[in-house]
Amino acid sequence: MSQLVLQHYLAVGAILFVIGLIGFVTRRNLIVIFLCTELMFQGVAINLVAFGRYWNNDLGGQAFTIFLLVIAASEASLALGLVVLLFRQRNTLDAEAWRELKG
Amino acid sequence: MVPLSPVLILVLCVVAGIGTVLLLPSRREETLKKIGGVIVLAAFLILAAMLIHYVHGLKLGHMSVYFWLFSAVAILGAVRVIAHPRPVYAALYFVLSVMASAGLFILLWAEFMAAALVVIYAGAILVTYVFVIMLATQSARPGAPEGSEVGGLADYDAVSREPVVACAIGFTLMGVLLFVIFDRAPKGTEVVASIAGPTSAAAQPGYEPNSVQALGAYLFKSQLVNLELAGLILTIAMVGAILIARRRVVIPARPGGPAEVLLGPATPIDDNPHSIPVYGSDNPRVKAYPEA
Numbered sequence: 001m002s003q004l005v006l007q008h009y010l011a012v013g014a015i016l017f018v019i020g021l022i023g024f025v026t027r028r029n030l031i032v033i034f035l036c037t038e039l040m041f042q043g044v045a046i047n048l049v050a051f052g053r054y055w056n057n058d059l060g061g062q063a064f065t066i067f068l069l070v071i072a073a074s075e076a077s078l079a080l081g082l083v084v085l086l087f088r089q090r091n092t093l094d095a096e097a098w099r100e101l102k103g
Numbered sequence: 104m105v106p107l108s109p110v111l112i113l114v115l116c117v118v119a120g121i122g123t124v125l126l127l128p129s130r131r132e133e134t135l136k137k138i139g140g141v142i143v144l145a146a147f148l149i150l151a152a153m154l155i156h157y158v159h160g161l162k163l164g165h166m167s168v169y170f171w172l173f174s175a176v177a178i179l180g181a182v183r184v185i186a187h188p189r190p191v192y193a194a195l196y197f198v199l200s201v202m203a204s205a206g207l208f209i210l211l212w213a214e215f216m217a218a219a220l221v222v223i224y225a226g227a228i229l230v231t232y233v234f235v236i237m238l239a240t241q242s243a244r245p246g247a248p249e250g251s252e253v254g255g256l257a258d259y260d261a262v263s264r265e266p267v268v269a270c271a272i273g274f275t276l277m278g279v280l281l282f283v284i285f286d287r288a289p290k291g292t293e294v295v296a297s298i299a300g301p302t303s304a305a306a307q308p309g310y311e312p313n314s315v316q317a318l319g320a321y322l323f324k325s326q327l328v329n330l331e332l333a334g335l336i337l338t339i340a341m342v343g344a345i346l347i348a349r350r351r352v353v354i355p356a357r358p359g360g361p362a363e364v365l366l367g368p369a370t371p372i373d374d375n376p377h378s379i380p381v382y383g384s385d386n387p388r389v390k391a392y393p394e395a
Contacts, residue, residue: 012174012177012207014281017280018274022270026265027128027263028262036184039185042201053213066330071336075340080232087238096259
């Protein structure tokens with residue numbers, strides 16, 4: 001066992017972000033796509049809190065994480081409302097059903 | 104300090120990418136998915152071993168068992184989120200990942216953020232997701248083979264889109280990020296957190312606030328305008344979500360079906376608030392809601 005350094009937390013945040021990114025690109029269910037967005041938010045939040053902790057014990061990182069949670073909550077509510085609207089229109093959650101959208 | 108070899112990081116990322124391709128939902132056999140899971144697990148274990156080796160020259164600590172536990176649960180839960188074909192299970196694995204992240208926050212002396220993460224993510228947002236999943240899920244396909252993990256699922260859940268390209272790009276990004284984090288870090292910046300918890304600069308002498316008190320003082324002294332703006336954003340988002348949910352949807356005519364179906368709540372079609380009749384009066388003899 002060894003002492004933890006800042007790079008450990010940055011690595012976990014980066015891995016979570018990349019996993020969320022892969023899910024965002026590969027999944028075709030609209031709901032799961034937005035779930036993967038939340039996964040990316042979570043990786044960024046770990047980064048912010050770790051930076052704040054390891055830089056003079058500053059509280060700015062935690063304050064930014066609060067704002068990040070605010071943005072995540074607003075994004076989730078709006079996106080899920082849109083998903084329900086899109087589902088009513090096409091009766092499917094497939095993102096490919098909207099591929100003929102232009103400009 | 105032993106620098107990590109970037110080639111080794113890239114090789115590990117390639118291996119984890121191959122495992123993830125096998126893990127992503129598709130109509131392959133279950134055995135291949137198990138092999139993919141084992142590959143991903145092995146890649147993360149090797150990376151963890153390399154990280155332990157990386158900090159070998161530093162002093163020994165005792166808190167790191169929890170770090171390895173929480174980060175392993177968070178990452179494997181995240182892999183399961185993107186790999187599970189059923190959306191409800193993906194949401195539940197996301198809750199698991201959020202709980203592990205809250206543990207990491209507690210290790211970082213951010214108790215309030217840990218509680219907020221659990222309450223907001225695992226409580227509020229996830230409940231909304233589960234409700235939407237229940238509202239907008241199609242019935243199972245008839246004639247689909249039952250028993251397997253993807254049996255009876257719609258095609259857009261069971262088959263992922265371009266898994267090879269996405270994993271190649273994503274894990275290349277991960278390799279570059281880890282390389283930058285570990286190899287390109289300026290020497291001498293292996294910051295070791297002090298044992299004392301966070302203290303606010305505004306704290307009075309002789310008064311030692313705990314982490315939550317310090318965060319509250321910081322938010323309301325230094326970030327007051329930002330905090331109010333955050334509340335404003337939440338209000339605007341709520342109004343926008345209500346507006347979106349109230350909209351009526353006109354389904355275009357389909358052959359063999361009814362020509363036009365109006366879906367949506369039974370509210371007036373135009374969104375002018377003055378068109379909504381207002382009932383009720385100060386006179387208690389008047390009925391609040393007239394019949395019909």
